[in-house]
Amino acid sequence: MKSALSIDRRRLLGLGTAAGAGLLLPPSLRGAQAASFPAVAEKDAVIAFGHVGPVNDEGWTWSHDQGMKAVQAAFPKAKTLFVESIPYSADATRTFRQFATQKANLIFATSQYGDFYKDVTKRNRGIAFMECNGSSLEENLGWYYFAHWYPTYVIGVAAGLMSKTGKLGYVASFPVTSCYASTNAFLMGARSVKPEATLQVVTINSWFDPQAATQAGVALANNGCDFLFGIMDEAGYLQIAEQRGIKAAMWNTDMRRFGPKAYVSSVVIDLKAYYVDQVAKRLAGTWEPKATILPLGKGVDRDVWGETVPEAVAKQADAVREKMLSGGFNPFAGEIRDNKGKVRVPAGQTMSEMDLYKWDWSIEGVAGLGA
Missing domain, CATH: 3.40.50.2300 (Response regulator)
Structure with a gap:
């Protein structure tokens, strides 16, 4: 790199x-x-x-x-x-x-x-x-x-294409800016190809708690989510996805060995x-x-796609990534509403890097993170 x-x-x-x-x-x-x-x-x-x-x-x-x-x-x-x-x-x-x-x-x-x-x-x-x-x-x-919001959006595109129900799940650590940016970018990517997609968040109040992350994965799968994502440091919910026959994406590193059939990608740093x-x-x-x-491609990126990701899905998601790298696409442009329906980013405006870094509200379709 x-x-x-x-x-x-x-x-x-x-x-x-x-x-x-x-x-x-x-x-x-x-x-x-x-x-x-x-x-x-x-x-x-x-x-x-x-x-x-x-x-x-x-x-x-x-x-x-x-x-x-x-x-x-x-x-x-x-x-x-x-x-x-x-x-x-x-x-x-x-x-x-x-x-x-x-x-x-x-x-x-x-x-x-x-x-x-x-x-x-x-x-x-x-x-x-x-x-x-x-x-x-x-x-x-x-x-x-x-x-991280850019590779997360790309993974969200893959999630939207691969999810059958449109019900996505997310295991969050705390209601902090990193999680708001991550959940929002993920759902925005998914909704770019599946507009009816929603995201249910379970917050476990820890950065490293394999038992709690696993329990959160079980709860989300039981609620009908067929694609799990999160910001945790271990593979608990990936293993649940493998057991349930659904898909999952991770954060930080390549963890595919814990769920090779479920693994889609990771945000890797x-x-x-x-x-x-x-x-x-x-x-x-x-x-x-x-x-x-x-920036994307030089410190943070998506991981190599998992073995069960269809070639057409990978190509469509990677086309979005290439547009970002070339400077031809920024997905974080208005109109963007919060989950109470209020317009937070008007049409014609684009969120700055600091806006994204300090993101502290959920977009429409995200439930369970913070107030």
């Missing part, structure tokens, strides 16, 4: 940011001027990663761990540190503070920790920090994420090039805090 480290909106969707320049944010999100971070010799460098889940989850945290391994390969003399399964509590603050006392030069939080993280960044201005799925920039703090680039910049003394959304 080639490195494309800040979203090139002009190339991807004609939204007008120069490649490599970082995401153009409103003033309230831009933060202070970057601090000065001097160059560091590779042998003296300490790079730390704080993870929300276990590195063997084969999902979100595993993907970030693969990025760390790429850093280790690229900079074998540097020291890397990591802690897994950090809770959203004061324990997070203590963990990231410990990284600081271990003289880390660059610290990655591979999930959003909010004030638990910022308490450390504000007290250690001489250290560079990055937060995945973050929300603000400071002189020593940047954030990064993925434009690849951070190796991004992490190597960030560490290289920090060692060279050129690192700056930026907001970065990795």
Whole structure:
């Protein structure tokens, strides 16, 4: 995978940011001027990663761990540190503070920790920090994420073509922006080919709970859903789909071995090039805090189609993907109504990358996520 480290909106969707320049944010999100971070010799460098889940989850945290391994390969003399399964509590603050006392030069939080993280960044201005799925920039703090809504839309097209009932199911972690963007994009893709499609969401209030995800998959299948999707770090609902003879798509990695007949695709993330680039910049003394959304095809994409996906379905969905990559299609254009019937995106308007990143309402046809 080639490195494309800040979203090139002009190339991807004609939204007008120069490649490599970082995401153009409103003033309230831009933060202070970057601090000065001097160059560091590779042998003296300490790079730390704080993870929300276990590195063997084969999902979100595993993907970030693969990025760390790429850093280790690229900079074998540097020291890397990591802690897994950090809770959203004061324990997070203590963990990231410990990284600081271990003289880390660059610290990655591979999930959003909010004030638990910022308490450390504000007290250690001489250290560079990055937060995945973050929300603000400071002189020593940047954030990064993925434009997952595009491959999700593509998978939604396949779901709409393959679903017989038009009843789709989704296993969500929490009612957070990532889940709103994911569920909405999925259903929009499905409705582009099956306008009557609907999406039922079950929220399990965890990022990693195989038992709860499995139970949610059972409930959705029992309710008549014949295509399951979700944002979980394990394969619980894929296994249910395999047992029930229905279809499923996943998040983070290729999990087809857990349900080869049910598996359609996954939203897959690849951070190796991004992490190597960030560490290289920090060692060279050129690192700056930026907001970065990795674009379709360069950090996030759909997985190879599953063995039971008809060739015609794959071709139709991939034609949509190619139109996105060429800059000829943006599906997130009005009119878009929420699930109460209110127009949220008028005709003639298109949602920006920040609108999509901060999406906090459900579209028509989505039930069960939040209020």
